[in-house]
Amino acid sequence: MARSEDMGRNLGVAGATYAIAEPDALSEIEARAKEVNWEERFNEKKMKQAVASYRPSGLRRLPRATTTRTRAVEMTYTLSADIPDGQGGVLYPRGYTFNPLQYVSLPNTLVIIDAEDAEQVAWFRSSEYANDPKAFLLLTGGSYSSLIDILKRPVYYADANLIERLKVRSTPAIAIQKGSMMEVQEIAIPSKK
Template sequence: MRESYSKQVSPEGETATNALDFDVQIFISSGMPEGVLRSLFRQALDEGAKRVRFVVRGFEPQKVGELLKKLRMLLPDPYKDDVLVEVDPNAFRAYNVTEVPVYLVKNKDKWYSVKGTVSIDGARERARKGGNYKAGELYAIAEPDILSVIEERSKKYDWEGAFARARSRAAQNLKPNFDLPTVVQDSTDYFVPTFTVPEDVTGPGPDGKGTVVLAKEGQTFRLLDHTKLQVPVIAVDATDERQVRLVQSWLRRPEYKAADVFIVGSTIQSPGGGVAMEELVRKFNRPVFPLFKRLGDRFGIQAVPAIVEQDGDRLRIRYFNPQTKG
């Protein structure tokens, strides 16, 4: 048995998910005994998987799939059960976690840290009582700190040179190759983005035997049933100063602070023949992206300037006449 402690803490440092979404967070490693991990996963499922977050420190480069597969196979039913396991080296650093398991437990709006092998109920009980106590074993962390791996590898590369070459390629190649008409009347349209499966998609069957069909050829999915548009999308013809001024006014509004800006206009060029991206970045104070025809079709954009936002399971596209707004 090892000496462990319980103390009040503030759940800060997590990057993947806000700690306040959970009652319990458990720092684990694939180096822990499989029996301990199986037991913790089963307890989390019994409590309600969304109440418990498992955190690992990292993974061997190019082997994250192996790590997740190993952990998944420890679930009571690897093909049906699901618990939340996230890679969050920042959390390990924030709480100075050097051995596992370590629990962060919420009790009456306060958070407590409990170290050592113990059941989730046991960790909750210690959080309610507070104070020092002896728990079960602590184990070495098998996974590397993935941030340390990235930091070490980054020292071996000339990133400034790589960025310069990337900017040069962008200036030469990122040229929108189609135009859209200018809006002449304010209006609002709705569009449902879909995806049609080009061929059967299969996966391994239960216990790894045989295959099961996950999606059939010709099957159509409504994309917004499975994902969401993270930020508003603004489409603009950057050769039209009226549209540029209008978009600049939109970007000053809080609701469009994080919007992505896409440009059309096959004549947008600098004197050297490339796209004048740097000037547009300066005007909009953010990166800008070329709106290729296929992407425009995916958003359902028919004219510019336009603002695209999600409205339930569809996209709402609002069109604005720059003449009346400029």
Template sequence: MVSLAAVVATPTTVLAATSTIGRTWPIAEPDALSEIEGQALRVPDMTTAFGPRGRWSAMKAASLGIARADRTRTVVPFYILDQDIRLPEGKLLYAKGFSFNPLAYVSLPQRLIVVHPRDLPWALRTARPADFILLAAGEPGDADAITLGERHGRAMFLLEERVKARLGLTVAPVIIAQEGQKLVLTEVGVIEADGAKAMRKAPR
């Protein structure tokens, strides 16, 4: 006779391992992880297909000059509508040509720090955790934004031509921050001394 204590002490995993309740069928669907891994292996290598990333048109950054002196200026990024904005029923809400300042409605929570690749160490020292680092076009042989981001463990962004034009950028390094309904652009000058470049301390 099996005692109650012996039944209670029996691990449920042992009972489950030796018992089958109802009919069973093998799993017909493929393993999801195996499917993902298989699809990933079939994706062509981008470098093989399109050449080195440095030659991709999508990896081309806008060019900027070098800031030779400290300078601060302000920009109001007015936007002009290039088409009419209408309500669903057709009523005109804003006409083409209407101008407004987006900063009157939204806030830029982080600064934008624009540098050439050679000044990236300075940008990494200067940037706050939430700041965006944008790379202007560098010299031939400079690492691309993806490689630099992987190397430093921080996302890097390319400076696009439309952003350059929108903000009126001409030189780098420059720190862009919102103050009220305008953007303050702080250009940080570079001092050439005995062939060695020294960067002025930027505001934090």
């Protein structure tokens, strides 16, 4: 054990020493960063075009509703694979059936439209849902980016799995939770053509 008076004092070199062979990590990062054309990488116009033209794969276009109808949709789900418990066992086995709405509530209203149909967009704009922050606007077609600019609110795409689970057959449609079921209403809006 070193004595306190030896602490902080140069005790000399014991053995061979060598120069550091690796390049400085910060210098390498700086050199690589200088090689990148940052204006090209973060070209705002290209980025906006990429965002505006985005369409998810598997988007399912639906016909326009010709009659207004409401139906209850059972949300019971059957597991297609085992859910492991993290300790080598199975928490929920494949084939286990449950209704998620018996465990959680969905406080939001889902509004589903085709944004390529100007009359559906106009219907939404004049609806009670247009200014409701609890209403999620989901698209089966059209540009979410353009609609965000027009409506000044969040807009999302409705993927095919959601459309299938809610059994939505036409748009516009409204989906809200009613107990352990989802109530889906497809709304016929008069055509102005």
